[in-house]
Amino acid sequence: MHTCPWCTTEYVNWQSQCKQCGGPLPPPPGMKLGEPPPPAPRKLPSTYVKRVRWTENIATLVGLGFTGIGLLIAVPMLANKLWLPALIPGFFLLGGVSMFRHGWKSAAGRLRAFKSGKAVEGRIERVGIDASQQINGRHPSRVVYHFPIGDQWHEGQIITFDTTATLRSSGQPVWVLYNENDPNENAIYPPLS
Numbered sequence: 001m002h003t004c005p006w007c008t009t010e011y012v013n014w015q016s017q018c019k020q021c022g023g024p025l026p027p028p029p030g031m032k033l034g035e036p037p038p039p040a041p042r043k044l045p046s047t048y049v050k051r052v053r054w055t056e057n058i059a060t061l062v063g064l065g066f067t068g069i070g071l072l073i074a075v076p077m078l079a080n081k082l083w084l085p086a087l088i089p090g091f092f093l094l095g096g097v098s099m100f101r102h103g104w105k106s107a108a109g110r111l112r113a114f115k116s117g118k119a120v121e122g123r124i125e126r127v128g129i130d131a132s133q134q135i136n137g138r139h140p141s142r143v144v145y146h147f148p149i150g151d152q153w154h155e156g157q158i159i160t161f162d163t164t165a166t167l168r169s170s171g172q173p174v175w176v177l178y179n180e181n182d183p184n185e186n187a188i189y190p191p192l193s
C-alpha cells in the first residue's frame with residue numbers, strides 16, 4: 001500500500017502524483033531521492049494544511065480542549081464571584097491557551113517551510129519509537145533527519161502516528177525544505193506524514 005502523505009488516500013500501485021489532491025507521492029521506500037520540490041511559492045493541498053493545523057496536531061487539539069473545559073468551569077465561577085476556586089480552571093485555561101499557541105506556531109512554521117522554504121538534499125538519520133510520549137496506549141514514531149546549511153548540519157524531526165513514516169531507513173536521502181531566516185522551521189518533502 002502507498003499512502004498519499006498530503007491527504008492519506010491509499011494506492012495499491014505507486015504513482016508519482018495523487019489523483020485526489022494532486023500532491024506528489026514520495027518515492028517507494030528504498031534509497032532513491034525523489035523529484036526535487038517545485039520552486040517557491042508552492043501550493044499545498046488544502047487537506048494537508050488542515051491536517052497539519054488540526055487533525056494531526058496533538059498540541060492544538062489538546063490545547064483547544066483544555067481551553068474549552070477551563071472556560072466552561074471558570075466562567076460560571078467568576079460570574080458568581082468565586083475568585084479563589086476559579087484559579088484551578090483558570091490554570092487549565094492558561095495551560096490550554098499556551099499549548100494551543102505552541103501547536104499553531106509549529107504548524108505555521110512547517111507550512112511556511114513547505115510553501116517558501118529552500119530545498120536541500122538531506123538524509124534520514126534514524127527511525128524509531130518515541131517512548132517518551134503515549135496517547136491511548138500507543139507510542140508515536142520519531143523520524144530524525146539531517147540537512148546541510150553551508151558546511152553545518154542541522155537536525156529536524158517528525159513525531160507521528162502514521163506508520164508509513166517508519167518505512168524509511170537511516171541513510172536514505174530525502175529533500176528537506178527550510179526557512180533561511182529560521183532553519184528550525186523545516187520539513188521533509190514530500191511529507192512523511
Ligand SMILES: [Zn+2]
Pocket residue numbers: 004005006007008009018019020021022023045
Ligand atoms: Zn493526496
